Amino acid sequence: MQVRWNFKLKPNEGHIKQMSQWLITLRKHRNYALRERESGYNTNNNEIETPINYAGGAFSDIESRIEYGSCCPLTCPVIKHGVMPPEMGMAIKTTKEKIDKKTGELKPSKLLWDCASGIQMKRTTQLRRERENFAAINSDVLQRNIAKLDTAFTNFWKHGRGFPKYLKSLKSFEYKPGQVKIIEARPTYGIIYLPGVGEVKFHNSRDLSLIQAIKTVTVKYEGVNWYVSMLVDIPEELPEEKPISECKSVVGIDVGVNKLVAVSDGSFVENTRPATNSRTARRLAIRQRAASRKRNGSKNKGKAYKRLRRMQHKIAQKRDGRNWQAANKIVLTADAVGHEDLNIKNMVKRAKPKHDGQGGYLKNGACQKTGLNKVILDAAWGDLFEKIAWLAAKSGKPVVKVSPKHSSQECPSCGHVDKKNRDGEKFICVECNYTSHADTNASRTIAKRVGLLFPSKTKKPRSVARYEAISADCGKVTPMEISILNGLSLGTIAYEESYVQLTLFNVAEYSLPDSRKSSKYGRKTGESPSL
Numbered sequence: 001m002q003v004r005w006n007f008k009l010k011p012n013e014g015h016i017k018q019m020s021q022w023l024i025t026l027r028k029h030r031n032y033a034l035r036e037r038e039s040g041y042n043t044n045n046n047e048i049e050t051p052i053n054y055a056g057g058a059f060s061d062i063e064s065r066i067e068y069g070s071c072c073p074l075t076c077p078v079i080k081h082g083v084m085p086p087e088m089g090m091a092i093k094t095t096k097e098k099i100d101k102k103t104g105e106l107k108p109s110k111l112l113w114d115c116a117s118g119i120q121m122k123r124t125t126q127l128r129r130e131r132e133n134f135a136a137i138n139s140d141v142l143q144r145n146i147a148k149l150d151t152a153f154t155n156f157w158k159h160g161r162g163f164p165k166y167l168k169s170l171k172s173f174e175y176k177p178g179q180v181k182i183i184e185a186r187p188t189y190g191i192i193y194l195p196g197v198g199e200v201k202f203h204n205s206r207d208l209s210l211i212q213a214i215k216t217v218t219v220k221y222e223g224v225n226w227y228v229s230m231l232v233d234i235p236e237e238l239p240e241e242k243p244i245s246e247c248k249s250v251v252g253i254d255v256g257v258n259k260l261v262a263v264s265d266g267s268f269v270e271n272t273r274p275a276t277n278s279r280t281a282r283r284l285a286i287r288q289r290a291a292s293r294k295r296n297g298s299k300n301k302g303k304a305y306k307r308l309r310r311m312q313h314k315i316a317q318k319r320d321g322r323n324w325q326a327a328n329k330i331v332l333t334a335d336a337v338g339h340e341d342l343n344i345k346n347m348v349k350r351a352k353p354k355h356d357g358q359g360g361y362l363k364n365g366a367c368q369k370t371g372l373n374k375v376i377l378d379a380a381w382g383d384l385f386e387k388i389a390w391l392a393a394k395s396g397k398p399v400v401k402v403s404p405k406h407s408s409q410e411c412p413s414c415g416h417v418d419k420k421n422r423d424g425e426k427f428i429c430v431e432c433n434y435t436s437h438a439d440t441n442a443s444r445t446i447a448k449r450v451g452l453l454f455p456s457k458t459k460k461p462r463s464v465a466r467y468e469a470i471s472a473d474c475g476k477v478t479p480m481e482i483s484i485l486n487g488l489s490l491g492t493i494a495y496e497e498s499y500v501q502l503t504l505f506n507v508a509e510y511s512l513p514d515s516r517k518s519s520k521y522g523r524k525t526g527e528s529p530s531l
């Protein structure tokens with residue numbers, strides 16, 4: 001199995017100086033290569049009257065003689081032929097003779113135009129002879145730099161990503177497989193050999209003897225620390241995923257901003273808001289302001305930004321740790337996990353402007369929406385889902401994505417879907433008076449959509465006799481007989497203990513049809529939008 005392992009490096013001053021210098025050169029190299037391809041693309045797509053300034057005429061396929069200069073701008077192959085080499089010899093490559101595996105015929109070698117990355121890689125080899133700062137860098141790191149730009153272009157053409165950007169700062173470089181070696185492995189630290197940099201110590205947190213082969217290695221500068229990220233082969237294999245029909249229990253999770261996760265067994269994961277809690281948000285704003293106010297190019301500015309980076313890095317680490325803990329807790333709860341298939345990208349779009357019809361604008365709640373977006377991004381749901389998927393895969397449990405449609409409005413008891421079912425943090429079905437915490441209810445609806453029963457084993461406080469009688473997560477959503485509470489008929493309540501378990505609700509209060517408006521917990525007008 002291939003896994004990615006990250007370690008924190010302990011470089012000395014010489015290493016730091018060397019690697020920082022590399023990053024500067026590599027960034028310039030990448031930006032130059034991008035500019036070269038872009039200008040190549042632009043000249044390729046000129047009008048037919050404009051002459052194309054290639055030394056050997058317009059780039060064309062040698063065999064078919066099709067000129068690329070006359071292509072449609074959308075199909076013009078930027079990746080293939082967007083670079084003008086100084087010598088035309090560089091633009092040509094010969095393929096090797098090959099035996100076709102299917103037919104067994106010998107394919108003769110061909111003369112072809114080389115692709116842009118091929119040309120630029122050849123040019124890079126020349127640059128290493130001409131320039132000192134290029135010569136200082138390991139040749140494969142330079143080649144990987146071009147390959148990474150290729151990936152950016154492929155993402156643009158094939159996967160709908162943005163056009164590759166010119167980088168203001170580059171944060172990482174890569175080694176090809178089989179170059180980096182681990183020289184020493186101790187329980188607490190190890191020594192890694194990075195070609196061109198030297199032998200660097202790192203904090204060890206894994207069993208390094210498991211490594212069968214080291215594949216691609218990336219060295220990263222994050223915050224104020226250096227990290228090494230290795231793709232390694234280890235003998236362990238992922239267990240086979242259990243088919244959903246064999247799972248005995250399922251846990252549904254509903255993610256939100258007030259509570260990070262509501263689990264269908266009735267428990268919650270609190271949202272710690274690593275970056276948006278008032279204390280951190282204030283401090284972050286102070287640091288950002290201080291840094292941007294320093295004079296450009298001064299040492300103080302550098303120091304201030306370093307301080308800011310350190311803080312941002314710490315926040316990211318806190319979020320990461322919290323998500324691992326939450327994911328672990330969720331995966332251990334049941335045999336299968338169900339969560340909503342959210343489109344988070346659309347959820348954090350900014351508020352649309354409202355026109356008043358006279359050339360002006362009306363208030364559109366943009367400020368509130370921006371605040372909510374920050375909190376959503378800080379919650380990092382996507383990251384949490386990824387972590388759940390990985391931990392579940394490691395224990396062979398299936399993860400099911402269900403439709404998020406009306407998950408917070410659907411009554412699990414009678415299936416009635418109504419916006420009025422929601423009242424702030426509470427869920428009260430207008431049809432059958434079923435009551436529950438809104439988030440827990442949503443998570444149960446999600447679990448129900450997966451099509452399995454709820455988990456049946458959860459720790460509950462022994463002191464409360466009521467909990468003993470009816471487990472909080474028995475959750476089979478079996479409607480119970482009409483019960484009488486304080487002389488009021490409640491109709492069918494699916495969840496009898498709900499008024500015991502969640503003290504927030506006074507069920508009697510909600511059995512009256514119009515009492516909701518006067519509720520002190522209810523949603524009031526003018527409150528910030530909640531999910």
Ligand SMILES: [Zn+2]
Binds near residue numbers: 411431
């Ligand atoms: Zn209902």
